[in-house]
Amino acid sequence: MSTTYAPRKPAGPDSAPRGRWGLWGAANFRRLWLGETVSGLGTAIGNVSLSLVAAVTLDASPLLMGVLTAATWLPWLFIGLPAGAWVDRWRRRRVMLVCDLVLMVLFASVPVAAWTGCLTVAQVLVVALLTGVAKVFFSTAYGALLPSVVDSADILEANTKLRGGEAAVEVAGPGVAGLVTQLLGVVTGLFADALSYLVSALCLGRIDVHEEPPPPAARRALRQEILEGLRFLLGDPYLRTLACFSMLGNLALNGIQAVQTVFLLRDAGLSPGSVGTVFAVVSAGGLAGAGVAGWIARRFGSARGLLLCMLVIAPFMFLVPLGGRQLPIALSAVAWGVAVCGVIAGNVIAGSFFQTYCPTELLGRVRATSATIGYGAIPVGALLGGALGSTLGTRPTIWIMAAVLLGAAGVLLASPIRRLRDFPARKES
Template structure:
C-alpha cells in the first residue's frame, strides 16, 4: 500500500504527474501554476457547454418533442444510469491507466455524441429516444472522465493546495453555470434548442486541447496483475470500513437524490407553472450559479478559520432553509423568490462539495484513490436516476408547484443526517494518516 505524501510536496504515487519544483507566488496561488491554469480553463469551458446543455436538452424534450413530465424525469436520470453498471470497474481501470488519455477519449466521444442531436434535427428524424440515447452514452463517457479527473488533480498539485484547487475549479464550474443557462435560453430563442447543442460539442474540443497542452509526464508502475474483482473489492472495503468516508458518502447520496428530483421538476415548474419564457428560464437557473460561485470562493476560507467539519455542518444547516422560497415563485416580482432561494441554497451545497471532495482526495491512500473515488461516486450518483424519476412522477401526479414543495421539504430533511452524526461535535475532518489504518482489514 502506498503512504500519503507530506502535505508540502507533490505526490509520487503510481500514476502521479511529476512536475518540476516551482515556487508558487502567493498573490495568485495556483493561478501561477501553468498546468493548473490549463486544467481550469479546459474544465470551465467544458462545464460551460454542459451548463448550456442542461437547459437546452430539457427544452428539446419539452418544447420540440412535447415530452411528458415523466419522460423529462427519465431524460434527467439517463446520464447517471451508467454509474450503476460500469462505475465500480471504471475505478479499477482508471487506477491502471494513465488518467489524461482517458479524459481525452471521453471528451472526444462526448463531442461527437452531442453533435448528432442537431444533425438529426436538421435531417428531420430527431426523436425523444435519440435524445435519451445521447444522454445515456454521454453519461457512460462521464463515468470514466469524472473518475480519472478526480484522481488527476491530486497528482498535479501538492496536497496542501487541494482545497485551493478544488475551490477554484468549483468557482469556474459555478461561473459556467451562471453564464451557461442564460446563453442556453438565448440560443433556444434565436437558433432553436437542438442547434444550440453544437456549443457543447465545441466546449469538449476546447477542453481536449487544454489537456494536450499540459506539460507533465505520467509515470506508471508495473500494471497490476490482480483480478479486477479484487481491485474493486479494495475500494468497496475501504468505503465500507471507514466511518468518515462512509458518512460523507451517505450524506452525498441522500442529497443527490433530492437535488435530482429538483432538477427534474425545475424546468417544467418554470415553463408551465410560472410561465417563464425560455430566455427567463435560462436567466433564473443561472442565478443559482451565482450562489455556487460564492460558495466556492468562501469554502476554503471558512474551513481554515472555523474547521472543515464545523463549516460543513453550519453551512448546510444555514443554506438549505432558503430553498423553501422556491415553491413560492410566481410571475413578475415573485420571480425574485426563485433567485434568492436558489442562490443561497446552491452556495451552501457548493461550499460543502469543495470540503468533501478535498477531504476525500487528501484522506485516501493514493494507490486506492481511483477505486475509492469510483465507489463513492457510484454510491452518490446511484440515487440520481431514482431521484429524477421520482421527481418526474411526483410532478405528473401532483403538479409542478406541489412537487417543488415536496422536493424542498425533503432537502431540508437531509440535514438530519448531519445533526445525528459525529461531525456536529468535530472541528475538523480527520487527517490523512487515519486512512491508512482504515484501509487495512480488521479496522473500522
C-alpha cells in the first residue's frame, strides 16, 4: 500500500469561475507562472554568463567547458530517483522555495568571489554541479505541485502557458544575457540570475495551497519508496513508452545541439550573427509549439495529437542537414523551427498526461524516475554527437540524430498509444 499525500486546494480565486480569462484569472496560477517565467529568464542569462565567466575570466579550455555543461545534468543520474521519494515526503512548495534561495546564493557567490580575487575554475564547476542538484529537486517538486494549484481539467492549459513562458525566455534569454553582460560585465551579470530566483521565491511564497505529506510514521525505507515509483512507471505501458520516447528524443536533440554551431559556421558558411538568427527561428518554433499544444490535443485528441506532432511535424528535422547545399539555409532553418515546434508541443501534451494520470502520492517519484531516464540521455547525447561530429562530420551526425528522433516517434507508434484518441484518466496506485 502506498503512503498518503493528499493536497487540498482552498476555496479562493482558483476555485471561482474565471470566464474568458481562463487560468489568467486564477491568482495562484498567475503567481506560479510569473515566478517561473522570471526564473527561466534568469536561468537563460545565468547559463550564458556562467559560460562566459569560465571562458573569458578564467580562460577555461574546451574540455572544461564541456565538463561545465555536463555538470548541470549529471545530478539526475545520481540523485534523480531518491529526490522523487524525498519530494513525495515533503511539502513541494517548500522544496521549491528552498531551491530558489539556494540557487540565488550559488549564483551570487561567483561575482562576490571575483570581486575578492578568489574566483577559481573549481568554484565555477562546483556552482554548476550544485545548481544541477537544486534543479533536480525543484523540477521534481514543480511538476508534482502543479496538480495542487489547478484543477485536473486545467492541467493542459496550465502546461501550455507555463511552457509558452519558458519558450519565450529561451528566445529572449541569450539576447538579454548579451545586453546584461555588455552593461554590467561578464561576472556582474550573474547577479541578474540571482535576483530572478528571489522573485521566484517571493511569488511561490504567495501561492495559497494546502499540502499534507505523509506523516513520518507512515514512511517506509527510502529504497522501498523509490522502487514503488520505479515499478509503477515500468509496469504501466503508457508511462513506460513515454519514458523511452523522452530518452530517445533527448539523445537525438542534444546530439544535434552538440554540432549545430559548428555545422552552421563551417559547413553552411554562416556568420556568427546569422547563426544567432537561425537559433532565434528555432526558438520561435518552440514558442509556437507551446502555443498550439492545447489546440492540437483538443482537435485531434491528446494521444493522437502526440503522434501527429512526432510522426508528421518532427520529421521536418531531416531537412536540416540539407541546408546550404540542396536547400537554402533559410528554408532549412524554418524546417528546423517546425520540427522543434512539433517536439515542444508533444512534450507539453505528454507532460500534462503524466500530471493527470499518476496518483498524487506517487507523482514525485514517477516524474523523477521518468526524468532520470530522459535527462540522463542529455549528456550521453551531447558526448555522442560530439564524437560522431569529430569522426563523420556534422552533416552525417545530424542525419543520424534525425533518424534517432524518428525512432522516438516509432516507439510511440509501436505502443498501445497508437490505438487511443485520448490518453486515459487518472490511474489508482
